[in-house]
Amino acid sequence: MNNGKTRASLLGVAALYLLYICYELYQSRDDPNTTMTPAVRIIFIALFVIAGIGLLIYAVREWRRSRTDDDQPAAQDDKNSLK
Amino acid sequence: MDKKAILAALKKNAMLVVTVLVYLFFLILTQGGIFSPSSFTELINQNAYVYILGAGMLMCMLTGGNIDLSCGAFVCLLGAFGGVFMIVQGMGTGVSILLLLLIGVLYGVILGYLVAYVHIPPWIATLAGYLAFRGWGTAILSANSKTGSLAPFPVDFQRLFYGRVFPTDKGVFNWPCFLFGLLAACLIIFVVFTTRKNRLAKGYEADSVKTSALKSGLGSAAIILVMTKLAMDGGIPTTLLWVAGVVLIYSFITSKTTIGRHFYVVGGNMEAARLSGVNTRRIMFLAYLNMAILTAIATFTVIARSQSAYADVGKNFEMDAISACVVGGVSASGGAGTVLGMVIGATLIGIINLGMSLISLDANYQRVVKGFVLLAAVVFDIMSKKRAK
Amino acid sequence: MAKILLEMKNITKTFPGVKALDNVNLQVEEGEIHALVGENGAGKSTLMNVLSGIYPYGTYEGDIIYDGQVCKFSNIKDSEKLGIVIIHQELALVPEMTIGENMYLGNECGHRFAIDWNKTYSEADKYLKMVGLTESSKVQVKTIGTGKQQLVEIAKALAKKARLLILDEPTSSLNEEDSRALLDLMLSFKKQGMTMIIITHKLNEVSYVADKITVIRDGTTIETIDNHGKEPVSEERIIKGMVGREMTNRFPKREGVKIGDIEMEVSHWTVHHPLYPERKVVDDVSIYVRKGEVVGIYGLMGAGRTELAMSIFGQSYGTNFSGELKLNGKHVKLKKSEADAIKHKIAYVTEDRKGNGLVLSQSIKVNTSLANLNAISSKTVIDGDKEYAVAEEYRNKLRIKTPSVEQLVGNLSGGNQQKVLLAKWMFAEPDVLLLDEPTRGIDVGAKYEIYCIINDLAAAGKCVVLISSELPEVLGMSDRIYIMNEARIVGEMKAEEATQENIMQVILRSGRGA
Numbered sequence: 001m002n003n004g005k006t007r008a009s010l011l012g013v014a015a016l017y018l019l020y021i022c023y024e025l026y027q028s029r030d031d032p033n034t035t036m037t038p039a040v041r042i043i044f045i046a047l048f049v050i051a052g053i054g055l056l057i058y059a060v061r062e063w064r065r066s067r068t069d070d071d072q073p074a075a076q077d078d079k080n081s082l083k
Numbered sequence: 084m085d086k087k088a089i090l091a092a093l094k095k096n097a098m099l100v101v102t103v104l105v106y107l108f109f110l111i112l113t114q115g116g117i118f119s120p121s122s123f124t125e126l127i128n129q130n131a132y133v134y135i136l137g138a139g140m141l142m143c144m145l146t147g148g149n150i151d152l153s154c155g156a157f158v159c160l161l162g163a164f165g166g167v168f169m170i171v172q173g174m175g176t177g178v179s180i181l182l183l184l185l186i187g188v189l190y191g192v193i194l195g196y197l198v199a200y201v202h203i204p205p206w207i208a209t210l211a212g213y214l215a216f217r218g219w220g221t222a223i224l225s226a227n228s229k230t231g232s233l234a235p236f237p238v239d240f241q242r243l244f245y246g247r248v249f250p251t252d253k254g255v256f257n258w259p260c261f262l263f264g265l266l267a268a269c270l271i272i273f274v275v276f277t278t279r280k281n282r283l284a285k286g287y288e289a290d291s292v293k294t295s296a297l298k299s300g301l302g303s304a305a306i307i308l309v310m311t312k313l314a315m316d317g318g319i320p321t322t323l324l325w326v327a328g329v330v331l332i333y334s335f336i337t338s339k340t341t342i343g344r345h346f347y348v349v350g351g352n353m354e355a356a357r358l359s360g361v362n363t364r365r366i367m368f369l370a371y372l373n374m375a376i377l378t379a380i381a382t383f384t385v386i387a388r389s390q391s392a393y394a395d396v397g398k399n400f401e402m403d404a405i406s407a408c409v410v411g412g413v414s415a416s417g418g419a420g421t422v423l424g425m426v427i428g429a430t431l432i433g434i435i436n437l438g439m440s441l442i443s444l445d446a447n448y449q450r451v452v453k454g455f456v457l458l459a460a461v462v463f464d465i466m467s468k469k470r471a472k
Numbered sequence: 473m474a475k476i477l478l479e480m481k482n483i484t485k486t487f488p489g490v491k492a493l494d495n496v497n498l499q500v501e502e503g504e505i506h507a508l509v510g511e512n513g514a515g516k517s518t519l520m521n522v523l524s525g526i527y528p529y530g531t532y533e534g535d536i537i538y539d540g541q542v543c544k545f546s547n548i549k550d551s552e553k554l555g556i557v558i559i560h561q562e563l564a565l566v567p568e569m570t571i572g573e574n575m576y577l578g579n580e581c582g583h584r585f586a587i588d589w590n591k592t593y594s595e596a597d598k599y600l601k602m603v604g605l606t607e608s609s610k611v612q613v614k615t616i617g618t619g620k621q622q623l624v625e626i627a628k629a630l631a632k633k634a635r636l637l638i639l640d641e642p643t644s645s646l647n648e649e650d651s652r653a654l655l656d657l658m659l660s661f662k663k664q665g666m667t668m669i670i671i672t673h674k675l676n677e678v679s680y681v682a683d684k685i686t687v688i689r690d691g692t693t694i695e696t697i698d699n700h701g702k703e704p705v706s707e708e709r710i711i712k713g714m715v716g717r718e719m720t721n722r723f724p725k726r727e728g729v730k731i732g733d734i735e736m737e738v739s740h741w742t743v744h745h746p747l748y749p750e751r752k753v754v755d756d757v758s759i760y761v762r763k764g765e766v767v768g769i770y771g772l773m774g775a776g777r778t779e780l781a782m783s784i785f786g787q788s789y790g791t792n793f794s795g796e797l798k799l800n801g802k803h804v805k806l807k808k809s810e811a812d813a814i815k816h817k818i819a820y821v822t823e824d825r826k827g828n829g830l831v832l833s834q835s836i837k838v839n840t841s842l843a844n845l846n847a848i849s850s851k852t853v854i855d856g857d858k859e860y861a862v863a864e865e866y867r868n869k870l871r872i873k874t875p876s877v878e879q880l881v882g883n884l885s886g887g888n889q890q891k892v893l894l895a896k897w898m899f900a901e902p903d904v905l906l907l908d909e910p911t912r913g914i915d916v917g918a919k920y921e922i923y924c925i926i927n928d929l930a931a932a933g934k935c936v937v938l939i940s941s942e943l944p945e946v947l948g949m950s951d952r953i954y955i956m957n958e959a960r961i962v963g964e965m966k967a968e969e970a971t972q973e974n975i976m977q978v979i980l981r982s983g984r985g986a
Contacts, residue, residue: 007148009206010405014461017402021454028447035445044451051458058465064568285857341845341852347834348842354828358788358820359843359896360811418833 008063015059018052098412098424102431109438116441117434120316123309128245128388130433131322132158132381136404137411137425138333139377143370144405144413145337145346145420147353149198149205151371153212154378155400160220161186161382162392166233167223169240176240184379191375199367213401221394234391244325244387247318257318264310268303275299322384329377334422346370351418402457407432409460432456477502477667478636483522483534492518493532494691500636500669500684505662507682508671510714511915515691516671520638524558525551538636555635559625561644567614572596574613575628599627603657619650626657637661638669643677644913647773655681673915675711679704687713711916722916723948724924727931731951732763734801735935736818736904741795743783749791753779755959757795761904761935766926768938768950770975776959777939778823781906785820786813799904814843819902821893823909823939825886829893832882836874837863839881839892843900866895871921887918894925904935911945923949943972957982 022045028034029041109117116122136154143149161183168179194212197203225231249259275295282289290298313319337343348356349366357363381400386392411428413420435456439449478500485493493515500506508516521527523536525545536543538554545551548558565574572593596609603623613621622642629637639658643651651674658668658681672678678685678699685697685705694713699705711722743754754776761767769777782789784797787808797804799816806812813820822829830839840863841848848858863877870891874884881892890910897905907926911919926949930936940946946953953970955963955978962982965975 009204010148010150011461011465013150013152013206013405014457017457018454021450024450025447031447033445034447036447041447048451048454055461287860339854339856341849341854344838344842344845344854348831348838351831351833352828355831356842358785358810358822358828360809360814360900361842362809362811418831 008059011055011059011062015052015055018048018055022048022052098410098427098431102427102434105431105438106434109434109441113438113441117438118312120312122437122441123312124316124320126433126437127313127320127323127326129437130429131326131384131388132400133403133407133429133433134326134426135329135377135381135384136400137407137429138329138422139374140401140404140408141333141337141413141420141422141425142346142373143205144408145350145418146367146370147350147418148414149367149370150209150401150405151374151378152206152209152401153194153216154209154374154381154404155397156213156216156220157187157190157375157378158382158385158397158400159392159394160216160223161379162386162396163220163223163233165236165382165386166392167227169237170233170235171227176237176243179240180243180383183382184376187375187379188372191372194375195368195371198371199364205371217394217397224392224394232391232393236386236390236392240383241387241390242321244321244383245390246321248321248324250318253317255317257314257316260310260314260318263319264307264314267310268306271302271306272299275302322388325380325384329380330422330426337422342366342369347418349418350414402453403429403432406453406457406460409464410456414464474501474503476500477539478523479535479537480519480523481535481537483519483532483536485518485522485527485532492691493522495534496688496691496693498686498693499696500667502667503662503665504683505658505668505670505681507678507685508669508688509673509675509678509685509710510688511917515688517640518691519688520558520640520669520671523551524548524556524638552632555633556638557629557632557634557636558638559629559640559642561641563618563621563625563645565613565621565624568612570610570612571600571607571616571624571627572609574624575599575609575631595631596627599630600624602630603627604653617650619646619653622646622650622654623657626654634666636667636669638671640671641673642670643672643674651677675707678710679707685710689714714916722920722944724920724927726766726927729764729930729951730933731765732933734760735763735799736761737798738784739796739798741780741783741797742793743779743790744792746789746791752959753790754783757956757959757961759954759961759964761937763903763935764930764933765951766930766936766938766949768940768946768953769956770940770943770946770953771956772979773941774958775956777956778908779959780956781820781908781937781939784813785818785906786810788813788820814900814902817901817903818906819843819897819900819904820906821897821908821910823912825889825893830881830889830896832880834881835878836867836872836881836884836892837877840866840877840895840899843896847899862899863895866899870895870925885918887914887921890914890918890922891925894922898929902934904937905929906937906939908939909941910938911940911942943975947972947975955979 025036025041025045025048028036029038106117139154140151143151164186165179165183168174168182169176174182190212194208197208198205221231224233227233247257249257251257275298279289279295289295310319313323337346345356345361345366348359348361349363353363382397385396389396407429408420408425409428410431411420411424411426413424413428435452436449439452444452476499478498480496480498483493483496483498484491496515496519498506498508498519508519510516518527522532525548528546529544536545538556543551543554551558566577569577572589575596576592593609600607600609600623603626605620605623605627607616607620613624616624622645626637626639642654646654655677658670661668670678670681682699682705685699687694687697687710697705697709697713737758737760739758741754741757742752745751745753757776757780759767759769769780771777779789783793786806787793788810797806799818804816806816826832831842837859841859845854848855848862860877866872867874867877872884872888872891872895874888881889884892894910910926911922914922926936926938938946938949947967947970950967950970952967953963953965953975954961955965955975957979960982963975963978
């Protein structure tokens with residue numbers, strides 16, 4: 001199924017967006033208008049970095065799993081026996 | 084016995100329940116602010132692009148979890164072109180709209196061809212747009228304007244895509260709007276009950292009278308509420324017509340047409356669809372052509388509202404549309420999802436956005452909330468996949 | 473009297489709305505191979521799930537008495553601790569990991585935080601030798617074939633110190649050679665005192681290895697047959713128990729066979745491999761099919777039969793096509809499009825119903841109408857009522873067991889799924905049906921029903937091409953048989969002249985440099 005791969009890439013995009021949010025949070029550290037304290041900012045950045053990287057790893061794994069799923073049908077050909 | 088039925092019904096409409104709960108949450112936080120008539124208008128106007136882009140994104144995701152990362156940047160580019168046509172060159176509104184639509188179609192054809200016939204993975208193909216279009220749009224804007232943005236758009240253009248239909252001054256109750264709401268409510272009740280009667284007549288199962296009454300009752304009440312609020316704020320927002328039009332058309336396409344059915348099976352099992360005679364490549368092509376056209380329409384509503392074309396327009400649009408779909412139950416692997424689901428998802432996100440700006444939540448915290456919503460949607464999708472195994 | 477190792481007494485298991493097991497009794501002696509046979513849905517797997525603890529104590533009635541003790545398992549680990557190990561039909565191995573890692577998944581040697589890999593691998597190698605594998609346990613699972621993976625599963629079970637080994641359809645994804653090797657392995661284990669329960673559809677295997685055969689039908693034990701006699705129990709005897717009626721004919725009689733003119737003719741058809749264009753997957757094939765005829769195409773794995781059928785069906789497989797196709801006497805040049813083939817009244821029923829035949833996430837109704845949506849819609853708007861009616865019509869005609877046509881196809885049993893697939897193609901109203909392994913993985917009762925459907929199609933004047941790897945099926949159903957080997961047609965026989973022996977001879981004689 002091609003669906004496994006596209007789902008994996010969708011999750012990958014989500015992961016990258018989470019990391020992008022971290023980037024945005026980091027960029028705003030000098031902004032005087034923000035009410036977010038540095039401590040809180042670090043906590044959230046850390047949270048989203050972990051979530052983002054975790055999701056990225058999961059997405060890559062899903063990608064590889066759907067790739068081996070594509071190879072599986074070849075193995076099934078052994079089923080055609082003489083009987 | 085009734086308690087169990089209520090719980091089951093809640094589970095089935097989980098997202099709707101969540102939306103209502105979140106709304107009540109913000110109702111308290113904003114001390115009723117979110118219930119004001121202007122909030123309703125703002126919700127629709129601010130969020131229109133999510134519904135329109137969401138419909139397009141839904142069609143792409145149905146084919147197998149495919150997305151369009153370029154729609155936000157394309158809005159910026161089209162906005163820039165629009166500014167050049169209508170403000171700098173002073174071309175007529177009608178001509179400009181046509182030209183912009185043509186550009187959208189051109190992009191859609193190229194993109195659709197690359198995805199469907201050259202087999203470039205959609206996220207790569209649209210990523211190119213995401214990276215290139217904003218720069219291109221910004222370049223056009225700076226070449227034509229000292230401030231980097233073009234304004235104002237001609238009045239008749241704005242009236243087409245923003246403002247009100249049959250406007251009245253604030254403070255005056257807008258009867259056309261209210262009557263329209265009543266009409267829609269009656270229509271819903273009528274349709275629900277006649278469908279039920281027809282099904283029973285043909286011998287199929289149908290909801291009980293109680294359930295039908297409940298469903299249509301809640302639906303009509305919601306519509307009347309919304310329309311009344313809008314009536315108190317000056318009438319039907321023009322964007323509402325566009326959103327309603329898109330939503331109704333795509334609801335019809337996905338549920339009742341052969342082409343809509345083809346989208347679902349291509350996403351469900353592309354090989355099986357192909358072997359059953361479905362032109363899978365044409366469906367993929369149409370998905371992206373359609374997305375480009377809807378992006379053009381969304382662009383019109385956006386630049387009419389902001390009355391200008393500027394470089395930052397369209398930021399995050401693609402993520403909003405994708406989130407609306409995922410939150411609304413559109414499966415990330417394709418083959419499942421409805422327009423209604425997307426609408427609920429978009430509404431939920433819209434309520435969160437509006438609520439956050441009403442309480443003037445710090446921009447950083449707003450980003451954090453957006454991140455959490457996305458995370459929740461992803462976790463939900465992963466868990467439902469696990470349960471299906 | 474040998475010691476009874478396992479007794480399942482009066483086991484009853486109910487799911488909402490359905491009684492899966494109704495007072496089932498099973499007795500297995502120590503050191504014997506006990507076969508559990510029955511149709512799909514009869515309750516065999518459910519019974520084994522109760523035994524292994526997947527359905528824990530409290531969710532069923534009755535007793536499990538193992539080694540003289542009443543057992544109350546709350547999960548699989550409990551039953552495994554006593555040496556009851558179940559090997560499921562679907563391989564539970566992680567392809568990316570090595571054999572050793574797989575074998576000790578959840579069971580690692582060493583401490584909680586420090587897995588002793590050396591010990592793990594050397595232990596694993598020990599068990600691999602026991603099942604006859606020469607590979608090292610450091611090899612990745614995905615690099616070895618399915619047959620060997622199945623043996624790894626058994627080695628995994630041995631590593632759990634199994635005393636009672638339960639094998640659920642162990643040979644379903646193996647070829648002839650690997651199946652035989654596995655059965656012989658079971659016999660050698662028996663000599664070492666291992667007790668085994670085997671669930672299988674393949675009745676010839678049952679005759680070969682089983683000491684006793686318990687037949688289950690509709691959730692109850694029908695009988696237990698002793699296989700210790702001089703002659704192994706005949707397949708007919710077992711079928712009779714399973715199906716509940718004399719199946720003297722595994723294949724229904726063809727009523728009113730009326731063979732007409734040639735409907736489809738293919739001449740000098742050559743197709744090349746899509747990835748390796750120098751390789752011919754179909755080599756100068758010429759066949760014809762007449763109206764009302766069932767033509768069987770028999771061949772070994774890789775002979776090119778599927779490629780032949782798919783290439784005829786709108787060139788949906790292969791590259792570099794040459795040859796002629798005649799439909800109803802007229803030359804036809806089909807475009808490279810499946811829809812075009814369907815328009816010309818050709819239907820291809822794939823051998824892989826779950827992979828590329830059905831959309832499992834959609835309902836029976838949606839799947840049935842898929843190849844002919846135009847018939848139930850006017851100007852692209854689908855008539856929901858018509859669609860429902862059509863699905864109902866085929867549900868009744870083909871006897872698809874389901875409470876409603878809104879049921880998702882993914883939830884149906886294999887036999888019913890195949891029926892939905894057939895319904896879809898029948899609804900497309902073809903004149904020529906290319907059936908590719910239509911009864912693969914389906915139990916005896918459902919197979920018979922599908923044979924009846926095939927006969928009805930032929931009686932209605934359609935051309936049926938039956939591609940099959942089951943020799944008895946080809947012999948029992950066809951009017952005429954083509955034999956294909958290594959991309960060529962190497963023989964053609966009328967049904968009356970064909971026997972298992974002379975078909976095999978034709979294949980052997982035709983082998984290139986065999």
